[in-house]
Amino acid sequence: xxxxPLKSLRNIGIISHIxxxxxxxxxxxxxxxxxxxxxxxxxxxxxxxDWMVQEQERGITITASNTTCQWGEYWVNLIDTPGHIxxxxxxxxxxxxxxxAVAIFSGVEGVQPQSESVWRQADRYxxxxxxxxNKMDRVGADHQAVLEQIRQRLHARxxxxxxxxxxxxxxxxxxxxxxxRALSFPDPEQSHFPVAxxxxxxFREAVDSAREQIxxxxxxxxxxxxxxxxxxxxxxxxxxxxxxxxxxxxxxIFPVFLGAALRNKGIQPLLDAVGLYLPSPxxxxxxxAFNPVTEVNEELPCDPKGPFCAMAxxxxxxxxxxxxxxxxxxxxxxxxxxxxxxARKHQEKIARLFRMHSHKRERIMEAQAGDIITATGLxxxxxxxxxxxxxxxxxxxxxxxxxxxxSLAVESRSVExxxxxxxxxxxxxxxxxxxxxxxxADTGQTILxxxxxxxxxxxxxxxxxxxGIVVKTGRPQVVYRETIQKPVTRHExxxxxxxxxxxxxxxxxxxxxxKRGSGVHIHIPADEKITLPEELRQALYDTWERSCxxxxxxxxxxIDVEIVLLEAPYxxxxxxxxxxxxxxxxxxxxxxxxxxxxxLEPIMALExxxxxxxxxxxxxxxxxxGGRIEGMESRGELDTIRAEVPLSQMFGYMTELRSATKxxxxxxMEFSHFSQAPKEDLARFGFPV
Ligand SMILES: Nc1nc2c(ncn2[C@@H]2O[C@H](COP(=O)(O)OP(=O)(O)OP(=O)(O)O)[C@@H](O)[C@H]2O)c(=O)[nH]1
Ligand SMILES: [Mg+2]
Numbered sequence: 001x002x003x004x005p006l007k008s009l010r011n012i013g014i015i016s017h018i019x020x021x022x023x024x025x026x027x028x029x030x031x032x033x034x035x036x037x038x039x040x041x042x043x044x045x046x047x048x049x050d051w052m053v054q055e056q057e058r059g060i061t062i063t064a065s066n067t068t069c070q071w072g073e074y075w076v077n078l079i080d081t082p083g084h085i086x087x088x089x090x091x092x093x094x095x096x097x098x099x100x101a102v103a104i105f106s107g108v109e110g111v112q113p114q115s116e117s118v119w120r121q122a123d124r125y126x127x128x129x130x131x132x133x134n135k136m137d138r139v140g141a142d143h144q145a146v147l148e149q150i151r152q153r154l155h156a157r158x159x160x161x162x163x164x165x166x167x168x169x170x171x172x173x174x175x176x177x178x179x180x181r182a183l184s185f186p187d188p189e190q191s192h193f194p195v196a197x198x199x200x201x202x203f204r205e206a207v208d209s210a211r212e213q214i215x216x217x218x219x220x221x222x223x224x225x226x227x228x229x230x231x232x233x234x235x236x237x238x239x240x241x242x243x244x245x246x247x248x249x250x251x252x253i254f255p256v257f258l259g260a261a262l263r264n265k266g267i268q269p270l271l272d273a274v275g276l277y278l279p280s281p282x283x284x285x286x287x288x289a290f291n292p293v294t295e296v297n298e299e300l301p302c303d304p305k306g307p308f309c310a311m312a313x314x315x316x317x318x319x320x321x322x323x324x325x326x327x328x329x330x331x332x333x334x335x336x337x338x339x340x341x342x343a344r345k346h347q348e349k350i351a352r353l354f355r356m357h358s359h360k361r362e363r364i365m366e367a368q369a370g371d372i373i374t375a376t377g378l379x380x381x382x383x384x385x386x387x388x389x390x391x392x393x394x395x396x397x398x399x400x401x402x403x404x405x406x407s408l409a410v411e412s413r414s415v416e417x418x419x420x421x422x423x424x425x426x427x428x429x430x431x432x433x434x435x436x437x438x439x440x441a442d443t444g445q446t447i448l449x450x451x452x453x454x455x456x457x458x459x460x461x462x463x464x465x466x467x468g469i470v471v472k473t474g475r476p477q478v479v480y481r482e483t484i485q486k487p488v489t490r491h492e493x494x495x496x497x498x499x500x501x502x503x504x505x506x507x508x509x510x511x512x513x514x515k516r517g518s519g520v521h522i523h524i525p526a527d528e529k530i531t532l533p534e535e536l537r538q539a540l541y542d543t544w545e546r547s548c549x550x551x552x553x554x555x556x557x558x559i560d561v562e563i564v565l566l567e568a569p570y571x572x573x574x575x576x577x578x579x580x581x582x583x584x585x586x587x588x589x590x591x592x593x594x595x596x597x598x599x600l601e602p603i604m605a606l607e608x609x610x611x612x613x614x615x616x617x618x619x620x621x622x623x624x625x626g627g628r629i630e631g632m633e634s635r636g637e638l639d640t641i642r643a644e645v646p647l648s649q650m651f652g653y654m655t656e657l658r659s660a661t662k663x664x665x666x667x668x669m670e671f672s673h674f675s676q677a678p679k680e681d682l683a684r685f686g687f688p689v
Contacts, residue, residue, distance in 0.1 A: 004068070004075040006302065006370045010278050011077045011327075013064075013094045015122065016104035017112035018083035018668070021134040023047045023061050024261040025104060025270075026080040032192055032267055033069035033076070035357070039188070039264075049080040051359045053465050054458055062458055064090040064314070066325075066372060067357045074275040077372045083114050085670045086455035088402060089434045091118050093313045093383060095125045096399045097327035097372065100278030102270065103131045103254075107141030111149035113607045113668045119154050124400070128248045130255045130273050136164055136171045137260035140636060147256065158256045159217045159244070160210055162269070163203065174258050174266060175203055177211045178237050185265040194268050217253050218243035241276050248277045249284075281370035287329050289386070289394040292342055298394065304368040306330035307392040308339070312381040313399070316374075317427040317466075324378045325356075326387065329396070332368035333375075340390035341381055347390060351377025383433050401433045403557075404449035405602040405647055405671050408456040409474035410463075411445065417469045421446065424467040428459055435459055441555070449479050452669075453651065478602060478648045480556040480681070481674050484595035487512040489566070492587035494579055505579030507540070508567040511591045514560045516600075516673055520548045521562040531570040536580045540565070543584035552592045554599060554685035559674070563588075599682050600674035602647040607640060608657065610665040615639040617660045625649035626678075644672055648681075 014022040023042050026049045030036045040046030045056035049065045061082035068077050079094045095101065101122055105115060122129060131150070133143045143164060150158045162174040165182060173184035173194070182203075183194040199207055215235065219226035222243035228235050247253035255277055259266020286299040289309055300309055308331030316323040333339065337350050354361035354374045367373045381387060384398035412418045425437045425446070436449045450456045453476050463469045491508040514521070522544050524530065524537050532540070548558045569575070606627070610618050612634060618641060622629060627645035634640075650669060657665045679689050 004077075004371060006282050006304075007280050008074045008275070009077070009280050009370055010074055010274050011097070011099040011281065011370075011372055012274055012278055013079040013081055013091075013098045013101045013127075014104060015081050015091060015095070015101050015118040016083055017106070017109070017114035017118075018060065020083065020104040020106045020109075020112075020115070021261045022080050022083065022104055023049050025102070025132065025134065025259075025267065026067075026078060028261050028264060028267040029071075029076070029078060029271060030067065030069055031188065032271065033071050035067065035069040041262075048358050054461055060084060062087055062090075064094050065356070065358045068355055071271045071275060074271075076271075076274060079372075081118075083118075084454060085114055085117065085668065086450070086452035086458075088117070088121075088451065089432060091121055092399055092401075095121050095127050097311055097313045098125075098127055099281055099284055100274070101127050101129045102274065103129050105131065105133050105146050105150070106138075107133045107135045107143055107146060107258075108138050109609075110142075110146040111153045113605070113670065116153060117670060119156070123251075126251055128251055128277075128279055130248065130257065130270075130277055131158060132257050132259055132266070132270055134259055134261050134266075136167075136258050137169060137263050137265070139168050141168055141171070143256075143258055150254070150256070157217070157253050159214055159253050161214065161255045161273070162258045162266075163206060163210060164258050165200075165203075171260055171263075171265065174269065175199055175207055176269060177207060177214055178240055180207065180211070183269065185263075185268075188264050192268075214244070215240065217247065220252075221246040221250075245277050249279045287396065289329075289396050292393050292395060300330040300394070302369045303330055304332045304370075306369065307394065308333055308387075308389045309394045309396065310339075310387045311396050312378070312385045312387060313383060315381070315383055315430045317430055320427070321376060322378060322381075322430060323354075324375050324381055325372070326367075326375055327372050328367055328369050330369050331389075332366060334366040338390075339378075339387040340393060341385055342388055342393040342395050343385060344380060346380050348378045348380060348387075350375050382430065402451065402671070403479075404434060404436055404451060405479050406452055406456060407447050407449040407477045407479050408460070409440070409443075409445045409447050409477075410460060410471045411473075413470045413472060417471075420467060420469050421463070421471070424463055424469055427467075428462060432459075445474075451671075476651050478646075480554060480602075480677060480685075481600040482551045482554060482556055482558045482597055483560045483600055483674075484511065484513045484558070484592060484597050486596045488591045488595040490587050490591040490594075491567075492583050492590070494583035494586060496582075498578075501576075502574060503576045503579040503582065504571070504574050505576070505581070505583030506567075506569055507565060507580075507583050507587055509563060509565045509587060509591070511588070511595055512562045512564070513595070514562050516560055516675070518560045518562075520545070520559060522548075523562070523564045525565065529567040529569075530565055532568045532575070532580065533570065536570070536575065536577060539577050539580050540568070540584045543581045544588060547585055547588040547592075552589070552597045553687060556599070558592065558597075559600070597687065599677040599685055599687055601677040601681065603644050603672050603675045604647050604650055604669045605672040606643045606645050606650075606667060606669050608643070608665060608667040609638055609640050610657075610661050612637055612639050614661040614665060615641065618657070618665065621656065621660060646675075646678075647671075 064081045066079040165173040281302040286301040310326040310328040314325035386396045388394040489510040493506045627643045630642040
């Protein structure tokens, strides 16, 4: 099918902490919707959506993959995302283009650190969500505790839609509170449909009180329900659906369902809920796109007849060619159309269009607003770029791309491989904007940088798996940052005579430290003291941007600074671009050197779960690393320890934690902030100590 019916289309993602069961749920969705005929398990390396060799070997999702399936009257474009923080860009790009999401929590572990991270990402893009508390079959599963954590940690309002029948190993089904029926889930070999029966008498009271809470939540979005509720009149289930749907689409409530995906329980009601509560592309407010010609923001409703506008949210290198994932917001495209990349001012031709099923493709001839598809033929478009038609240029806001904190030197083993290495790395960079490559000017080594040890390990392995290149890798290193500690104002003139032509530039500017996390701000205001024409202003901006990237002493980028141009006279025929670039660069180096430069190191937020008996050992080792313990909570026999620790101390921590806890401790870690680096590091890079 080429174009999907818009009203019944659901573009959804599955998001959660590592291991909560996203891929296991996705596999069941594909199975029960008839898209696949056999269930493949993650731990057997057989799940459809984990198609990459390394995903199958490691039993984790690395790259988000998508597929389309049909559930009753609904069409679902589904993206299964990874939970590990090193692959956070995959969640980011998915949430940027999705209309709704299913957030999964483990019934045992509850709201974990990455659950919080992905929840915040979804908040940022205002993605409506429903929730699944999974693993209800496991010992210690407690949905009430998870609901409380959703309230406390995510500051969200969950609405419990089901009650569990049985617990842990006897978990056998759920009570559907709205329809007031008991659902059990037969072995899928026998039947794909839940079996409905009456609510057992023992549940009566619990059902009445839980159902009342749903009605109260619905009443917040429909006054007539509130009135009928107060007058104790019966309220049709359809009216409740409609009101809840409104609350979900507005992002105010989050219906919660229960299941055990591995045991094939709870999936069909979840799919029903995707259709009932999550929005179609038509239900969402129009997207905003900037028209660079009129310089006006335009509102684009999801309309196939509107101007063509799509976001390239993912690029995959497939046998050396680019496969570009597109979310179409407005208009339509056909095979052979020429599209315009408004930011890069570049025309490109769509060679082919596909609908994806994990990494398999189905050719289609056209696609329209609301859909998620892939295209070949686009050579230049990168993640976050907007495609449109040249007669109506449009630019959508891009996505948040976190900066790398870990680097790794790589070297090819053979001479032939050396030639293949850089082109292969370039292809991997198309795919992943959080992965960077540079040559070290001093050693000539190729340095990869990325989000974490696992991220770079995966990239290095892909060089072998996808490109047949064997590399030797160095030890992972911290990617530091530089900053300054005091403001400096400088007046700088540059004048030379080169090849018979004079080159001149003159500027006065200040460079000021900003508070941590501010980034780099360069201001070139328009006032009477700055008479540079536009192209020279741009040249100066570029020069400063690059200077910040290159840093002052250590080669690491300079951050948390503001550079403001105060004066820049323009003398026609005398001030030149080369002069402006030279004065910008020289002025920057001198001012930055005077501004008391220093080095910052990344600090990581750590959450460790350890059996209580080993917690003392774990805490002692964290303290030895210069970590700051933020808190500790006990639940059952497990302790959860939260701490902040410099990344430089964390390489190889997995092995250390395993040996300290007899293999029973686990941890997650994510970047928290940059902080002053210790004296040894300052000295190593030649900063004053
Ligand atoms: N007992 C039990 N185990 C489950 C359930 N769902 C998933 N699992 C297991 O939990 C492990 C992780 O499941 P995945 O589906 O890979 O989790 P994920 O969220 O996709 O993980 P990442 O992609 O790595 O973030 C696998 O071994 C599953 O078999 C469940 O309902 N009950
Ligand atoms: Mg997965």
